[in-house]
Amino acid sequence: MSGYPSAASSYAGDIDGLILFIAVLVFFWGILVELIFFGFIFKFREKKGQKAQYVTGEDKRQKRWISIPHALVFVCDVFIIIAAVRVWADVKQTLPKPDATVRVISQQWAWTFVHPGPDGALDTADDITTVDDLHLELGKTYHYELESKDVVHSFSVPAFRLKQDAVPGRTIRGWFRPIQEGTFDVQCAEICGIGHGLMPAIVKVESPAEHARWMEEAGRGALAAAPRLRAP
Numbered sequence: 001m002s003g004y005p006s007a008a009s010s011y012a013g014d015i016d017g018l019i020l021f022i023a024v025l026v027f028f029w030g031i032l033v034e035l036i037f038f039g040f041i042f043k044f045r046e047k048k049g050q051k052a053q054y055v056t057g058e059d060k061r062q063k064r065w066i067s068i069p070h071a072l073v074f075v076c077d078v079f080i081i082i083a084a085v086r087v088w089a090d091v092k093q094t095l096p097k098p099d100a101t102v103r104v105i106s107q108q109w110a111w112t113f114v115h116p117g118p119d120g121a122l123d124t125a126d127d128i129t130t131v132d133d134l135h136l137e138l139g140k141t142y143h144y145e146l147e148s149k150d151v152v153h154s155f156s157v158p159a160f161r162l163k164q165d166a167v168p169g170r171t172i173r174g175w176f177r178p179i180q181e182g183t184f185d186v187q188c189a190e191i192c193g194i195g196h197g198l199m200p201a202i203v204k205v206e207s208p209a210e211h212a213r214w215m216e217e218a219g220r221g222a223l224a225a226a227p228r229l230r231a232p
Contacts, residue, residue: 008184008205009160010177014087016161021083025076095175099140106146106153106166109195111186117219128218132201134186135218136178137211146172154190157203163189178205 007013055062101122103114113134117126122145128135136142146155148166156163160176186201206214 005158006180006182006184007159007161008178008180008182009157009162010179011087011091012159012161014090018083018087022080025080029073029076092174095143095173096141096177098143098175100137101143101145102134102136103145103147104134104155104166105149106155106188106192107149108151108193109188109199111155111188111199111201113201115215115218118215126219128215130218132186134201134203135211135214136203136205138178138181138205138207141175141177143173143175146174151192152190153188153192153199156187156189157184158187159184159203165190178203181205181207 007016057063100116100120102116103122105112105114111132111134113130114122115128115130115135116122117124117128119126144155146164146166147170148168150168152168153166154163155166157176159180159182160178162174162176164172164174166172182205184203184205186203188196188199190196192199
């Protein structure tokens with residue numbers, strides 16, 4: 001959609017559609033109200049020899065200008081709520097079966113990403129840990145485990161239409177499915193201290209072959225470093 005960042009996750013289009021739906025409704029009512037407002041100003045402008053009329057609001061014909069628009073706006077609100085709840089349930093309340101799980105650790109002022117190694121499981125010797133550099137395979141469904149080491153941060157990937165606060169002491173789980181190859185920005189969307197503006201990272205969405213090559217190379221490095229990391 002023109003004017004939007006790349007829609008690089010499976011649910012980005014649903015969120016864009018919801019925003020557009022709300023924008024169209026608000027634009028329609030805004031223009032309609034302004035036209036009526038200026039129409040009344042012109043129609044009931046001051047005229048020579050005509051006294052101003054005191055409106056008490058007791059005339060039912062006058063009340064219709066309040067009751068009918070209120071009813072129509074209420075109907076629009078119901079449609080907005082239904083659409084918003086549907087998208088919220090799909091994105092935030094549903095966890096589809098994952099192909100892999102990644103751990104996202106926030107701290108002042110960097111992002112640490114823990115990828116499962118070739119064995120496909122976290123917390124094993126071949127885990128791949130990177131700083132400010134998340135690698136994902138195109139088309140795979142990922143669960144993420146979001147943590148914070150210090151203060152409240154917010155994991156934001158605009159191209160995924162993803163924003164989730166990271167709260168100290170909690171592990172917050174969610175999901176995404178990248179549908180477009182490329183390199184996309186990661187931001188902290190919660191002011192977290194003096195270095196908040198210096199906390200960018202990137203997401204690299206790679207083809208299966210490219211991701212497999214990266215996994216093999218990074219996995220060898222992780223396995224080679226594992227004994228040294230375990231040494232006293």
